[in-house]
Amino acid sequence: MKKVDINGIIVPIITPMHEDESINVDVLKEQVDRMIDAGIHAIFAFGTNGEGYILNGKEKELVLSTIVKQVNGRVPVYAGSGCVSTKETIEQSKMAEACGADVLSIITPSFAAASQDELQRHYETVAAAVPNMPIVLYNIPARTGNKIDPKTVGKLAAVDNIVGAKDSSGNFSNILGYIDEGKKADPDFAVLSGNDQLILWTLQAGGTGGISGCANAYPHNMAMIYNEFMAGNWEKAKKYQDAIAPFRENFAGANPNTVVKTAVRLMGYNVGLCRAPFNMIPDAKIEAIRKNLELNKANGMC
Numbered sequence: 001m002k003k004v005d006i007n008g009i010i011v012p013i014i015t016p017m018h019e020d021e022s023i024n025v026d027v028l029k030e031q032v033d034r035m036i037d038a039g040i041h042a043i044f045a046f047g048t049n050g051e052g053y054i055l056n057g058k059e060k061e062l063v064l065s066t067i068v069k070q071v072n073g074r075v076p077v078y079a080g081s082g083c084v085s086t087k088e089t090i091e092q093s094k095m096a097e098a099c100g101a102d103v104l105s106i107i108t109p110s111f112a113a114a115s116q117d118e119l120q121r122h123y124e125t126v127a128a129a130v131p132n133m134p135i136v137l138y139n140i141p142a143r144t145g146n147k148i149d150p151k152t153v154g155k156l157a158a159v160d161n162i163v164g165a166k167d168s169s170g171n172f173s174n175i176l177g178y179i180d181e182g183k184k185a186d187p188d189f190a191v192l193s194g195n196d197q198l199i200l201w202t203l204q205a206g207g208t209g210g211i212s213g214c215a216n217a218y219p220h221n222m223a224m225i226y227n228e229f230m231a232g233n234w235e236k237a238k239k240y241q242d243a244i245a246p247f248r249e250n251f252a253g254a255n256p257n258t259v260v261k262t263a264v265r266l267m268g269y270n271v272g273l274c275r276a277p278f279n280m281i282p283d284a285k286i287e288a289i290r291k292n293l294e295l296n297k298a299n300g301m302c
Contacts, residue, residue, distance in 0.1 A: 001131065001132050001133070001134060001160065001161045002102055002103075002132060002133065002134055004076050004102045004103050004134050004163075005076075006103065006134070006136060006163055006164040006190035006192070006208055006209075007041065007190060007208035007209045007226075008040075008041025008042060008208075008209045008223070008226050009040055009041050009042075009199070009209055009210055009212050009215055009219075009222045009223045009225065009226050010040070010041060010042040010043070010044050010078060010192070010209065010210070010211045010212070011035050011040045011042070011043060011044060011211075011212060011213075011215040011216060011219060011222075012044040012047030012048060012049040012050050012080075012211055012212075012213055012216075013028075013031055013032065013035060013043050013044060013045065013047075013049070013050055013067070013216065014031065014049055014050055014051075014216050014257075014260065014261050014264060014271055015028065015046065015050045015051050015055065015063055016028050016031065016269075016270065016271040016272055017271070017272035017273065017274075017275065018272060019272065021272075021275050021276070023059055023062055023063060023066075024270070024271070024272060025062070025066050027269065027270050027271055027272075028063065028066055028067070028070075029066065029070045030269070031216075031264075031269065031271070032067055032070040032071060033070065034219065034269075035215070035216075035219050036071070036074050036075055038219035038220040038223060038302070039219065039220055039223035039224070039227070040075065040215060040219045040222075040223050041075060041076075041209070041223065041226065042075050042076040042077070042078055042102075042103075043067055043071055043075060043076075043077050043078070044077075044078040044079075044080065044105060044211060045060075045063050045064045045067050045077065045078065045079045045080065045101070046060050046063055046064070046079070046080045047078075047080050047105065047211065047213075048140070048143065048168075048213065048257055049213040049216060049256075049257040049260055049261070050063070050080070051257065051274060051275055051278075052080045053143075054275045054278070057091075057092065057095070060079075060092065060095070061095055061099060064077075064079050064095075064096060064099045064100075064101060065099045065100075068099055068100040068101065076102040076103060077100070077101050077102050077103070078101065078102065078103040078104070078105050078136070078211075079096035079099070079101035079103070079104055079105065080104075080105045080106075080107060080138070081093040081095070081096045081104045081105070081106055082105070082106040082107035082108065082109070082138060083109070084109045084110055084111060084112070085109070086109075086122050086125050086126060089106060089109075089122070089126050090125070090126055090129040090130070093106070093126055093129065093130045093133065094129070094130060096133075097130055097132070097133050101133070102134070103133070103134045103135075103136060103163075104130065104133050104134070104135045104136065105135075105136045105138050105166065105211075106123065106126060106135055106136070106137060106138055107138040107140065107144060108137075108138065108139065108140075108141075108144045108146040108147075108148060109122060109144070109146060110143070110144035110145055110146065111144075111145065113145065113146065114146045116148075116149055116151070116152045119146065119148055119152060120152055120155055120156060123135070123137065123156050123159070123162060124156070124159060127159050127160075127161050127162050130161070131160070131161055132161070133161060134161055134163045134164075135159075135161055135162045135163065135164075136163065136164040136165060136166055136190070136192070137153060137156060137162065137164070137165040137166065138165075138166045138168070138194075139165065139166065139167045139168060139169060139174070139178075139194075140168035140169065140194060141169055142168075142169070142170075143168075147169065148165070149177075150174065150177030150178055150180065150181040151181060153165050153177075153178050153181050153182050154181030154182060154184055154185050155185070157181070157182040157183075157184075157185035157186045157189045158185040158186065163186075163188070163189065163190060164182075164189060164190030164191060164192060164208070165178050165182060165189075165190075165191055165192070166191075166192040166193075166194045166211050167191065167192070167193065167194055167195075168194025168195060168211075169194075169195075170195050170198075172198055172201060172202075175191060175193060175198065175202055175205065175207065176205055178191045179191045179205055179206045179207055183206070190207070190208040190209075191206070191207040191208060192207060192208060192209050192210055192211050193207060193209075193210040193211075194210070194211050195210075196210065196212050196213065196214045196222070196244055196248060197241075197244070197245065197248060198210075199212065199222075199225050199226070199241065200225055200229060200237055200238060200241040203225075203226065203229045203237075204229075209226050210222075210225075210226075213256060213257060213260050214244050214247060214248065214260065216260050216261075216263075216264050217247065217260060217263045217264055217267065217293075218243075218244065218247070218296070218301055218302060219302075220302045221240050221243055221244060221301055221302065222240070222244070224236075224237070224240045225237050225240045225241050228240060243296075243299075243301055246292055246295070246296070247263070247292055247296065249292075250263070250285065250288055250289050250292060253285070254281055254282075254285055255274075255278055257274065257278075258274045258278055258279060258280075258281055259281070259285070259289065261273070261274050262281055262286060262289055263289050263293060266286075266289060266290055266293055267293060
């Protein structure tokens with residue numbers, strides 16, 4: 001199995017698109033360099049903020065191969081390979097491995113309700129099909145309708161190449177459960193916050209970092225939460241953690257990844273719109289985002 005440290009601030013990088021909704025490869029390369037230059041610790045291809053839910057298989061392969069080539073070993077590359085079926089998840093996981101991804105992030109199956117036994121068998125089957133790839137479980141029940149219970153995470157942590165879990169439930173008790181149950185099976189089991197506001201508290205509780213959508217807009221600020229915490233500078237880390245709260249207020253009443261992509265576009269990067277139908281945002285919301293970006297810029301946030 002590849003040896004990769006599952007830690008730091010990992011950006012689920014946005015997927016830039018042209019007006020016809022095709023992938024804008026040149027701007028994607030630009031964003032990869034922007035993230036790394038700002039200190040981001042890893043790049044995550046086609047996560048939620050990368051619109052992985054709406055990209056087809058060929059587009060995912062294009063995005064991932066572009067990122068892997070542009071990163072050129074500077075930081076680890078994660079790939080979201082989770083699909084509704086176990087069969088397709090294995091296919092996408094093997095594609096990601098062939099493209100050179102370092103880690104797989106596998107979201108729970110969606111739409112149909114899955115029992116904990118079914119989820120456990122799903123992940124164990126996928127893990128066995130790609131034994132050389134580290135796997136991070138991805139829990140986001142508000143989007144998929146299926147939650148991975150902490151006890152199930154503990155069972156899966158015993159699988160050699162299931163090395164961590166990302167929790168985007170927004171429930172800090174669930175993160176604590178993942179840390180507790182995961183480390184019972186494997187002391188090195190990594191737990192990442194998928195909620196930007198909980199990154200510092202996850203680190204304090206024994207987690208290893210976060211997968212941060214807001215890092216697309218503010219990569220340096222988000223990376224410094226981890227860097228300052230690891231340096232033992234709690235107050236500085238908390239300053240960076242607190243700084244993101246006003247930006248996240250724009251998420252209310254809108255699709256968060258649409259807000260993030262809109263913000264990056266307003267910052268002057270030609271990333272385009274989210275793919276339809278998830279690309280409508282009221283003018284009042286756009287103006288609120290613009291004002292927040294201006295205030296953050298005046299405060300030196302980047």
